[in-house]
Amino acid sequence: MADALATHPARLVAANWMRTALIVAIVLLAVAVLTFGFGRAGERIAVQMCVNVAAVVALAVFCGNSGIVSFGHGAFLALGAYLSGILTMPAMLQRTALPNLPDFLVAHELPLGASLGVVAVAGLLFAALTGSAIARLAGASATIATLGLLIIIHSLAIGARDLTRGSQTFFGVPRETDLTLALGAAILFILIARLFRESRHGLFARAARDDPDAAAALGINPRRTRFLAWCLSGTLATLAGALYGHMLGAFSPASFYLPLVFMHVAMMIVGGMASVGGAVAGVIAVTLLQDTVRQFEGGATVLGLELPGVFGLTTVALGLAILLIIAFRPQGLVGRFELGPGAGSRLLSFVRRRTAPADAPPMAPSAALEARGLSKSFKGVKAVTDVRFDAPAGRVTGLIGPNGAGKSTLVNLLTRQYDADAGSAVIDGADLTRVARDKVAGKGVGRTFQNLRLFGGLTAYENVAVAALAAGHRGRAAARVAVRELEAFDLGEDAATRAEALPYGARKRLEIARALAQSPKILLLDEPAAGMNPAETDDLADRLSDAARARGLGVLLIDHDLKFVNRLSEAVVVMNRGEVIAAGAPDAVRADPAVIEAYIGRGRTAAAFTHQREIVE
Amino acid sequence: MRKTSVLLAAVSAVALAPAAMADEYVIGVMSAQSGYLAPYDGPAYAGFQFCIDEMNANGGLNGTLPVRTIVKDTRSDIAEGVKVVQEMLDDGAQFIVSSADADPTIAAAQITMADSVPTMTFAGTAPVLTQVGPHVFGSYPADNQQGAVLAKYARAQGFERVYLVKSPDSAYTLGGPEYFGTAFESLGGEIAGTSLYSLNQPDFSAIVTTIKAVDPAPDVIVTWAWEPDFPAFIKALRGAGVETQVMGGDVLDTPTVRGLGEVVDGVVHTSGGFPDEGSPYADFIERFEAAKGTTPDNNYYVNGCDIANMIEQAVAAAGSTDPAAVTAAMAELEGSAVMSDFTFKGTDRMPLRDVVVAKITGDGEKEFILREAADPDLLPAP
Numbered sequence: 001m002a003d004a005l006a007t008h009p010a011r012l013v014a015a016n017w018m019r020t021a022l023i024v025a026i027v028l029l030a031v032a033v034l035t036f037g038f039g040r041a042g043e044r045i046a047v048q049m050c051v052n053v054a055a056v057v058a059l060a061v062f063c064g065n066s067g068i069v070s071f072g073h074g075a076f077l078a079l080g081a082y083l084s085g086i087l088t089m090p091a092m093l094q095r096t097a098l099p100n101l102p103d104f105l106v107a108h109e110l111p112l113g114a115s116l117g118v119v120a121v122a123g124l125l126f127a128a129l130t131g132s133a134i135a136r137l138a139g140a141s142a143t144i145a146t147l148g149l150l151i152i153i154h155s156l157a158i159g160a161r162d163l164t165r166g167s168q169t170f171f172g173v174p175r176e177t178d179l180t181l182a183l184g185a186a187i188l189f190i191l192i193a194r195l196f197r198e199s200r201h202g203l204f205a206r207a208a209r210d211d212p213d214a215a216a217a218l219g220i221n222p223r224r225t226r227f228l229a230w231c232l233s234g235t236l237a238t239l240a241g242a243l244y245g246h247m248l249g250a251f252s253p254a255s256f257y258l259p260l261v262f263m264h265v266a267m268m269i270v271g272g273m274a275s276v277g278g279a280v281a282g283v284i285a286v287t288l289l290q291d292t293v294r295q296f297e298g299g300a301t302v303l304g305l306e307l308p309g310v311f312g313l314t315t316v317a318l319g320l321a322i323l324l325i326i327a328f329r330p331q332g333l334v335g336r337f338e339l340g341p342g343a344g345s346r347l348l349s350f351v352r353r354r355t356a357p358a359d360a361p362p363m364a365p366s367a368a369l370e371a372r373g374l375s376k377s378f379k380g381v382k383a384v385t386d387v388r389f390d391a392p393a394g395r396v397t398g399l400i401g402p403n404g405a406g407k408s409t410l411v412n413l414l415t416r417q418y419d420a421d422a423g424s425a426v427i428d429g430a431d432l433t434r435v436a437r438d439k440v441a442g443k444g445v446g447r448t449f450q451n452l453r454l455f456g457g458l459t460a461y462e463n464v465a466v467a468a469l470a471a472g473h474r475g476r477a478a479a480r481v482a483v484r485e486l487e488a489f490d491l492g493e494d495a496a497t498r499a500e501a502l503p504y505g506a507r508k509r510l511e512i513a514r515a516l517a518q519s520p521k522i523l524l525l526d527e528p529a530a531g532m533n534p535a536e537t538d539d540l541a542d543r544l545s546d547a548a549r550a551r552g553l554g555v556l557l558i559d560h561d562l563k564f565v566n567r568l569s570e571a572v573v574v575m576n577r578g579e580v581i582a583a584g585a586p587d588a589v590r591a592d593p594a595v596i597e598a599y600i601g602r603g604r605t606a607a608a609f610t611h612q613r614e615i616v617e
Numbered sequence: 618m619r620k621t622s623v624l625l626a627a628v629s630a631v632a633l634a635p636a637a638m639a640d641e642y643v644i645g646v647m648s649a650q651s652g653y654l655a656p657y658d659g660p661a662y663a664g665f666q667f668c669i670d671e672m673n674a675n676g677g678l679n680g681t682l683p684v685r686t687i688v689k690d691t692r693s694d695i696a697e698g699v700k701v702v703q704e705m706l707d708d709g710a711q712f713i714v715s716s717a718d719a720d721p722t723i724a725a726a727q728i729t730m731a732d733s734v735p736t737m738t739f740a741g742t743a744p745v746l747t748q749v750g751p752h753v754f755g756s757y758p759a760d761n762q763q764g765a766v767l768a769k770y771a772r773a774q775g776f777e778r779v780y781l782v783k784s785p786d787s788a789y790t791l792g793g794p795e796y797f798g799t800a801f802e803s804l805g806g807e808i809a810g811t812s813l814y815s816l817n818q819p820d821f822s823a824i825v826t827t828i829k830a831v832d833p834a835p836d837v838i839v840t841w842a843w844e845p846d847f848p849a850f851i852k853a854l855r856g857a858g859v860e861t862q863v864m865g866g867d868v869l870d871t872p873t874v875r876g877l878g879e880v881v882d883g884v885v886h887t888s889g890g891f892p893d894e895g896s897p898y899a900d901f902i903e904r905f906e907a908a909k910g911t912t913p914d915n916n917y918y919v920n921g922c923d924i925a926n927m928i929e930q931a932v933a934a935a936g937s938t939d940p941a942a943v944t945a946a947m948a949e950l951e952g953s954a955v956m957s958d959f960t961f962k963g964t965d966r967m968p969l970r971d972v973v974v975a976k977i978t979g980d981g982e983k984e985f986i987l988r989e990a991a992d993p994d995l996l997p998a999p
Contacts, residue, residue: 040707044700096748158785168745168788169723248699250724250749254786255695259652297650297690312651314692 003354004344005492008461009479010353012343012496019340020194023277024187026339027053030284031183043179049287050182051243053280056267057189058236060279063268065202065229067209068138071261072130072146073237075153078256079126080119080241081248082157082164085173087115088246093172100162112176116242123238127231135227138212142226150261157253164253171250177243185243189236193276196232197338200469205229207455207466214453217415218470218518219441266318270325272332274457277339285333286318293317336457337498343459344496357487358480361519363552367444368392369522373423374413374433382578383409386423389573389583393521393554396545398569398586400562402598406578407558408450411526414556415440415447427522441470446520448511450527456500460491460510463499464517471518485513489543505536509543516547522554529564537561541568566590574598642678642938644669644712644928645687645705647725648739652693656844656871657717657917661739662688664913664921665714667905678929682938695720702728710734711940712928717917719743719788726753735931735944737924740917742867743788744999747966752944755967756924756959757916760789760841760866761999762991763887764796766972767864768804769995770885770987771797771837776862778809780828782840782850786816793841793866799997809835818846821853829859837861843868848877855880872914875981882979889916890956891973891985897955916956923954957988965999 030049034042059073086098091107110118134145158167196202208215208222215222245251263286271282293313325332341347369391376384384406391397401407412418414425416437425432430443455463464485468478486492489509494502499510508528515523528544529537545568548555559565565572572589574582576598582589589595646665648658669684677683687705691698698721702713706729713729715722717740726749729736737754738746744759771779779801784790798808810831812824828838838861842850847869854863862883869886892898898919905913913919927947932938935946950961959968974986 041704044703048696048700167785167791168743169719171723171727171749175727244696248695248724249727250720251695252720252788255720259694294690312655312690312692314690315651 005483005486005495006354006356007351008343008492008495009355009476009483011348011351012461014348014351015341015343015345016194016198016338018347019277019338020191022340023190023194023280026277026284027183027186027190027280030288031179035179045287045291047177047179047182047247049283050179050186051177051240051247052264052267052283052287053186054182054189054243055237055240056264056271056279056283057186057193057276058233058240059264060233060268060273060276061193061196061236062226062229062233064274064276064279065197065205065209066142066226068142068146068226069265069273070146070233071143071258071265072134072149072153073233073264074150074256074258074261075130076123076126076234076237077241077244077260078153078157078253080123080238080243081173081245081251081256082170083122083238084112084115084119084242085170085245086163087118088112088174088176089172090174097165097170097172098162102162105163112174112181112246116239119238119242120235123235124231126238127234131227131230131234135223135230138222138226150257154253154257157256167252167254169250169252173245173249173251175246175249177247182243182247185239189240190276190280192232192236193279196229197276200466200474201225201228203458203462203466203469206457207463210455210457211453213417214449214455216438217441217447217449218467218514219438220466220470221438266322269332270321272334272336274331274336275334275338278332278334281333281339286321289317289321290314342496343461355476355479355483357484358477360484361551363394366393366552367428367521367554369414369425369427369432369445369554369556371410371414371423371425374410374420374425375422376409376413376418376420384413385578387575387578387580389580391522391554391556394548394552395570396548396555396557396568398565398572399556399558399575400560400565400572401575403560404577405575405598407575408526409578410575411447411524411556411558414524415445441518441520444521445524446515446518446522447524448515448526448528450530452507452511454499454507454511454514457498459496459498460502460506461486461495463510464514467514467517481517485517488516488547489513505532508532508536509540512540512544516551516553519551520553522556524556524558526558527560528557529559529561537564544568641683641685642711642932643685643687643709644714645689645702645708645710646714647689647691647698647701647705647716647721648714649693649716649721650690652691654691654693654716654718654721657740660913660915660917661717661921661924663909664905664918665739665924666921667908667918668922668925671904672925672929679933682932691716691721693718693721695724699724699728706732706734711938712943713737714739714924715741717741719746722746722753723749726750733941733944735940735947737927739924740920743792744965744967745788748999751948751966752940753966754927754947754961756927757867757889757920758887758970758972758991759967759999760792761796761997762967762969763866763972764793764997765800765991765995766989767839767885767887767974768797768800768806769992770974771801771839771864772804772806774837774862776806776836778807778833778835778837780809780831780835780838780861781811782814782824782828782838782842783811784814784816784818784842784846789866789868790816790841790843790846794839796997797839797864800995803995809833814842814846814850816846819849821846821850822857824850825853825857825859828854828861829857835861838863839865841866841868844871844873847874851877851880851884867916869977870915870975870983872981875977875983878981879979881977884977885986886975886977888973888975889920889970891975891988893985901955919956923956923959926954927952927959967999 031046034046087108087110157164204220205225208225212222267282267286268279272278297313374387413420420433465482468481566586572586574595581594582592648662649655689701702725713736715725715738719741722738722741726736730750733752735752740757742757742760747753781794783794865886867887870888930952931943931947935942957971959970971988973988975983
């Protein structure tokens with residue numbers, strides 16, 4: 001086995017730690033330059049920067065892993081700031097500033113550490129409550145929902161005068177966020193965010209971000225991954241809000257509203273939303289830009305040139321930075337990958353520890369997929385009618401039919417992309433038409449998609465590893481499974497390559513490797529050879545028949561390429577206009593007049609079909 | 618050797634330059650030059666700096682103590698304000714003039730509290746802001762003074778029923794109408810209804826419909842809305858055919874509001890002062906125009922100048938530049954200034970100053986109606 005593949009898992013672990021260390025080092029460097037280079041003024045900029053790092057990293061835990069931009073994190077910041085403010089405020093001051101505070105909140109005068117503990121619990125509860133609604137949504141509707149959350153909490157903060165003094169300034173909050181605390185929090189948040197991102201839940205979330213349907217087909221529940229990311233992100237953001245409040249000492253609901261939220265989102269987008277390093281780089285870049293420009297606002301002398309004072313330069317500079325980033329680096333300063341060396345980097349050539357491929361999976365039990373009476377119509381148009389067939393284990397069953405025959409609809413019924421109107425599809429006693437979409441994989445059914453559906457932002461290795469993890473393998477075991485499948489499909493050299501950067505043929509193979517990493521009993525392959533050249537098609541056919549034979553795997557192969565289907569299949573099911581018109585051994589099916597008619601039209605002779613047979617063979 | 622000592626002298630001169638010298642008074646000005654507070658902080662700073670420059674030309678405060686100002690932009694951002702005020706203290710600021718709103722002023726005041734550095738807001742009018750500590754001062758007549766004077770005037774016109782339009786988004790837009798309502802009720806008036814709007818709300822038709830439906834109709838509508846909300850509101854109101862008298866706060870005292878034409882004809886608002894002919898205020902406008910070439914067309918300019926006057930008088934009364942002494946002297950001050958006279962003595966450091974009531978005319982001008990101090994018995998509690 002190639003060295004590159006065998007050492008990949010160990011190198012990935014090392015790369016991930018190096019990336020985390022690099023991000024922390026960048027923060028430490030920025031803080032050191034500011035504090036040692038610019039004295040007390042620099043230290044204060046560093047404190048503000050570290051608090052922003054904490055807040056933006058918290059934001060990116062959700063946005064980066066779910067792909068959903070959130071404007072709702074201002075709500076968490078406000079919750080943390082107000083709650084910690086109330087809990088730590090001197091009792092004397094509290095009596096004047098908040099005379100109508102409910103009894104259970106009065107005069108706690110907690111030390112900051114204890115207060116942060118309460119804030120974290122409150123943040124988690126609030127995140128779980130709001131996440132149960134927001135995680136149900138995806139894309140733009142989720143973003144709008146987060147904006148709604150911000151508006152609701154802003155209004156509540158203004159309305160709850162007894163707790164917040166309404167729109168008036170909430171003051172008397174101990175100013176305890178110093179550089180040690182802010183820097184410590186920033187580093188801790190970076191560690192947590194990095195650990196989450198590379199954990200199985202982080203991988204699941206990023207897989208669901210890149211393609212929710214493909215993730216669901218692997219048994220990943222996209223909603224659940226969003227919920228977990230939201231809960232962690234919200235908890236961290238609430239803590240960041242408390243630090244922000246203790247930095248300001250006085251604030252009002254407006255302090256956590258759109259200007260702050262836009263600033264944080266802008267920082268995240270400037271740096272790159274998809275990674276922790278991006279969030280951190282964005283904060284540092286924007287902070288340094290703004291505080292440099294600020295020095296020139298009041299007018300300055302540069303190289304003997306007297307510059308006039310132009311106030312508002314900082315805002316102009318931030319606007320320009322965003323425009324330039326969007327124009328020239330739409331993925332942000334850092335881009336889609338995490339900052340730092342990848343597992344394929346030469347820097348990591350010292351890592352020699354090898355991961356042996358997992359043993360071949362045990363022969364699949366002789367299960368069969370039995371479809372009976374499956375039907376589906378769309379607004380009265382019958383796409384699939386009363387379909388019946390068997391796809392037993394250890395055998396490749398071909399499913400062919402002209403365009404529009406209903407083949408893909410049938411696959412989507414079996415994998416619960418669609419709800420069947422009638423009928424059943426039973427495997428091992430479980431009716432697939434009655435299980436949730438993300439539970440189909442758990443019943444032993446794997447699939448590929450007609451249009452490639454890889455997790456584009458993950459590497460080839462991660463694409464396969466995430467499938468192994470979703471199938472219940474943990475840590476090293478998952479790594480061994482991934483190595484086995486990548487090797488079987490000759491993807492070892494590409495392990496560290498991002499899936500969207502692979503050539504077409506490799507992507508096709510990767511999708512099959514990913515499905516096989518779950519050791520399914522039945523594999524549904526939707527046009528696996530489409531778009532491949534003849535050499536690639538032959539190669540794929542060999543690998544598939546090896547896999548089916550060696551693992552006792554049942555394959556339901558759907559393809560237009562009749563030669564490819566005939567070569568692999570021991571039985572063929574032919575569909576036309578949503579119905580099964582023939583089923584049986586390839587030779588018998590080819591002679592079936594109904595099949596001839598469906599493929600080349602009514603009134604042709606058997607001789608014509610023979611001619612066609614010669615062509616396809 | 619000679620070279621080295623010259624170099625050393627130069628270096629130490631550069632190093633010492635920013636520190637407060639004994640013979641100067643350092644005032645830190647945190648002013649929002651961009652963001653939502655800029656329309657108020659901008660003019661206030663211009664007026665303040667103008668009068669400080671005049672003083673410096675004559676030898677400084679009280680003719681003897683030159684003033685150095687440190688001016689920094691807060692971008693109307695509270696976090697930026699916190700940072701800026703600390704930089705000014707590092708730089709030796711002995712007095713802080715802060716933005717025209719409660720949030721940044723209170724945040725700054727919590728930081729200046731440690732050394733009791735007197736902190737005065739440009740034009741923040743929320744009476745709560747001086748609650749932070751004994752070193753915090755207002756400069757403009759507070760919202761409750763404006764509300765009380767306007768309510769007394771409204772009752773004197775025979776108005777019985779008021780409709781309040783307020784926004785909970787800021788202490789000013791919420792507090793002003795509420796103080797008016799309290800004073801109006803204690804004078805026997807009645808609140809006919811209340812509507813809430815959001816800052817920068819583009820459409821006021823729902824509020825206008827609600828006002829139209831009030832039965833019996835209110836005699837007067839009161840709002841502390843500013844731009845662009847007030848123009849949007851008054852256009853929607855007049856457009857719907859509601860001709861009820863509208864009254865508002867001192868934010869309406871701007872040329873852009875007066876320039877709205879017929880829709881604002883007859884709108885009554887409070888103000889901090891009025892440039893009567895021959896008054897010190899009119900003289901200020903003339904001097905300013907002559908020096909700068911622009912017209913100081915709202916009260917924030919002259920109030921900025923008054924802050925310079927207040928500081929000068931407080932330093933004179935204290936007989937020292939020690940922050941605590943200046944704070945103590947300011948709290949006992951009764952003095953005269955350009956816009957109007959002021960009294961800190963006996964107040965909670967929001968100065969008692971005359972409130973002017975003025976009326977906008979359709980041709981873009983304003984008419985003086987009355988000038989008086991708020992009746993202490995009528996003054997709503999902050």
